[in-house]
Amino acid sequence: MSYNDNGEVKNKNNPKEDFSSHELGKDHVEAPKYSCALGGAYGTALGVYGLVPLLHAGLGCGLGQLFGQLYAGGQNAGGPVGGTSTATTGLVEEHVIFGGEDKLRKLINASNEVYEGDGFVVISGCIPALIGDDVDAVIREYQNDIPIFHINAPGFNGNSYEGYELFFEALIDQILTPLPTKKGVVNILGVVPYQHIFWKGELLTIKKLLENIGLKPNIIFTEANGFEKLKNLPAAEYNIVLSTWNGHRTAKKLEEKFGIPSITFPSVPLGPKQTSHFLRTVGKKLDISPDKVENFIKEEERRSYRFIEYSGDALLIVRPHSYFAVVADSNTAIAINKFLVNEMGYLPDIIQLTDNPPEEYREEIIKALSEDLTSTIKPEVVFEVDSHLAREKLKDRPFQFLFASSIEANSAPELGALHVTVAFPSYNRIVLTDSYAGYDGGLRLIEDYISTFAGPL
């Protein structure tokens, strides 16, 4: 194997001499940082407490997601109905040839006896899609008796982020009905369970922040009555989308079907500046008294900046104005980049985005990474799904800190950098309630990266 000047692999079997790794139809990708559409839909379903996912998929698909989606999402197990507790049709050759519909009926009947859930979601993988199982017809047989819906999520349809959208699209089409709008209720979208490894902490932080200015956020995931939360989506005044591209299709569909407009931010806010901007924007849109918003912001900023000062000596004496690199999904990269540049005085070197966003969103993502920065130095932004090529592109660069996934952790010493796991996959960092969201999120990020060089005694 050989490489061109950009560190991209030259493939002698490929008539096209050089090729960029983010092009669709690329010959191969090494260790992409996501699972398949089924994995994304499954992870999203597991984030809704009370919803029971049933996999209508090949034997091994569920277990593959346990390792590839759940453990990779911050060493998280699947919970009471996830991982090895998830029921699956486990399709084998017999079902490929004769169809898997009967097996699915048996699975739903048995699951209805065994699980204590508020609702079921059947997630279909590659095999039913290829052989043309009429899963929707099977689901219709049950819909009068049990709350159940179907996500058609063949793995080949896309990656985990696609699975998140498929989850909501199926829900909106099959379960949701119009509800009267409730004042102050907002839906939080764009944070993909397991795939955004800090999803739990991020959503809970956003919830507390918005409650503090008098709103009633519906964060759906991690809430005790998750299926009810799903059904309440149409009652919201606004969708708040915390991503340049995740959750956008869902928000658009909620707008088309229930007339709910959206407010979009490029990421979950990280640190005082982003969080205060977030609260002011939301407060204005939802007619919250500016005093209420400003009083809260003032108190939170006072506290968080006072706390940041405690790190001041370690920061200024040991690693001031350091260059940093990021290898992460767009949401994470945008938030970290803005915080480190605008609040810590750090210098952006290279930012590699691993989430393969559709072409039409890429310009917006580049803007979010390079505009409104207090540094005169702008980051080099690369869309790179291939972990090997991402590693090659990190060589011979000035950065001292590497905010990336656990895949990059082992390369950090040879690159002369200090590594913090901030993105999927996170096999070397268990994430329960941690996150970099909100005012405290900035403090948490400082704790994490300064701890990489502080000490040892």
Place this chain on the structure above:
Amino acid sequence: MSKRKQIAIYGKGGIGKSTTTSNLSAALSDIGYSVMQVGCDPKNDSTNSLRGGKPIPTVMDTLRSGSNDFEKVIHEGYNGILCVEAGGPEPGVGCAGRGIIAAIELLDNNGIIDDYDPDIVIYDVLGDVVCGGFAIPIRQGLAEQIYTVTSSDYMAIYAVNNLFKGILKYSGSGGGLLGGIIGNSIKSLAEKEMIEDFSHKTDSEVIQYVPRSPTVTKCELEGKTTIEGDPDSEQAEVYRELARKVINNQKKFIPKPFDADDLNNWGSTWVSRILLHQKTSSQGIQDDGSGV
């Protein structure tokens, strides 16, 4: 016979493929060869006319029942011909292509064909090469020669052209090559000429023309091949001649299929010619020369 001959017969559905195949098997058996016919069609009716019109349990039925006793899938038909049906799912469910792959793998891996050691194995394969499953007999040289049954119907020839694309695709990797075209249901000289011209244009050859005959239908309704039901008929002799040719045929063509547009142009020229021929013959007018 020292080496077993394995051939596959393809063609558009309803073109008389199974009828031709069963008559070929019966004729080969009459000549003295031991024959196995494997029906590769979820309809599992390839070998019906070798078994008094009665269907047999399929390889897929055995798989479905959870049994590993694949001996049960071989059934003796007319004159000791070994009949096997791959079988498959009900129409509209599951994946018939995977069914064919699984059935052939099971026959192959369990040494069933070796146990019976027939001189000739004939695979009768469903219609067009619609997916990888139906290309299995072509791939990996499972069948050394591929024959195709066609009438002069344009869509039947279209299916043959698709088959040629399949053969061409696998020709570089040890796949089966074309043995020849069998022209079926031939009613006129023009129809014969059309198939002949197609074979020239695609670097292939017609091995035999089988005329349209009510004898075939009559025997089939009795659950028999023409060889069994009316062995002294002219039609039976046509099938025996086909059998002798197939046995002696060592030719292996790599066909040159038409592009879709070229095939269309070629087809429209011939279809108008055949229509004109039909018109002139039905109106009792001379079909050649300047008499019109």
